[in-house]
Amino acid sequence: MQADPPKDHPAIPARRVGALLVNLGTPDATDYWSMRRYLKEFLSDTRVVETTRLIWWPILNFIILTFRPSRSGRNYRTIWNDDLKELPLKTITRAQAEKLSARLDADGRGKVIVDWAMRYGNPSIASRLEALTRQGCDRVLVVPLYPQYAAATTATVGDKTFDALKKMRWQPALRLAPPWHDDPAYIKALAQSIKDGIAKLDFEPEVVLASFHGIPQEYFLKGDPYHCQCVKTARLTREALGLSPDKFMATFQSRFGPREWLQPYTDETVKALAKKGVKKLAVVTPGFVADCLETIEEIGVENARYFLDNGGEKFARIECLNDSDGGMDVIEAVVRRELMGWA
Secondary structure, three states: OOOOOOOOOOOOOOOEEEEEEEEEEEOOOOOHHHHHHHHHHHHOOOOOOOOOHHHHHHHHHHHHHHHHHHHHHHHHHOOOEOOOOEOHHHHHHHHHHHHHHHHHOOOOOOOEEEEEEEEEEOOEHHHHHHHHHHOOEEEEEEEEOOOOOOHHHHHHHHHHHHHHHHOOOOOOEEEEOOOOOOOHHHHHHHHHHHHHHHHOOOOOOOEEEEEEEOOEHHHHHOOOOHHHHHHHHHHHHHHHHOOOOOOEEEEEEOOOOOOOEOOOEHHHHHHHHHHHOOOEEEEEOOOOOOOOHHHHHHHHHHHHHHHHHOOOOEEEEEOOOOOOHHHHHHHHHHHHHHOOOOO
16 A cells, blocks of 8 residues: 655655647737747747857847837737737647647547747746646647758747746656658648638739748758758648649748748749749748738738739738648657657
8 A cells, every 4th residue: 555645745646747838939928029029038048040149249238129120010910919919829729739638638548738928028938837837737749830951940948938938847747749841631621721721812823932041051051950841741732732833832921030941032022923924823831830911911911912913913921820620630649659668
């Protein structure tokens, strides 16, 4: 028989397994100081900007954080949800966690507790790890919501997670989910979402662009696998759709600063296609699991304008997988696979 613990022994909850979905993050509001806090946390990450601190610190603090918060705030306000007082990325990530929880808890026994966090902003990774451990999770699967691995995304989730563990007296066992850029479930869901998106249009696109978030070319040359994984995602999706390389193209968006980034650039490609005579264009963003500023505003507004201003006639942005049935099939497949042996 097991002896009862002493009367003053701290309460120990029943053992459980946790799954923590982590996305990039959003500011808490669109005012100057909220944007400044968010941008400072994001752009101070040495994984995101690898420039030596001696050079980058004064540029960040005296130039970028002085002028960029106002401009970024204006952009974020165009997609701000006044009712929920948050941005779409937060709304969608929460919904993904809730739907995953329902899928994993089909028997109602609550063996796996699902939570969500943001790498930058709130809710923080540390706060949600603490919440999971308080609920008895002594094993936690952390899922960076990036289909393709990059040091500036996936790795920095790991960094922040391990920073949180350093402060814990009783650390949970940890698994970090790998990327799923070529997972059959992901490719199937992507291809189907593109077919469904095109079916809703009143035109047939002459070209479909798969636009991925860019990274500096220097990071790729240092060994980051991101470019290769994006290209493979695009190729597998194109093959699943039965399209030729000139009808389904991979490009890279959101470059920042004077350095060379991964090419071809989305904005330049959009302009060139319009000038070449392409009249009908659709853009999908397979590197994002949830719609955000980069997909809604940068693609759906900014690049749409580039296309129409240069001679294009019809432009469509196909939504991310978000919390659709297909998108949840992918997240569930990844989580179930990585929880094997635990739950």
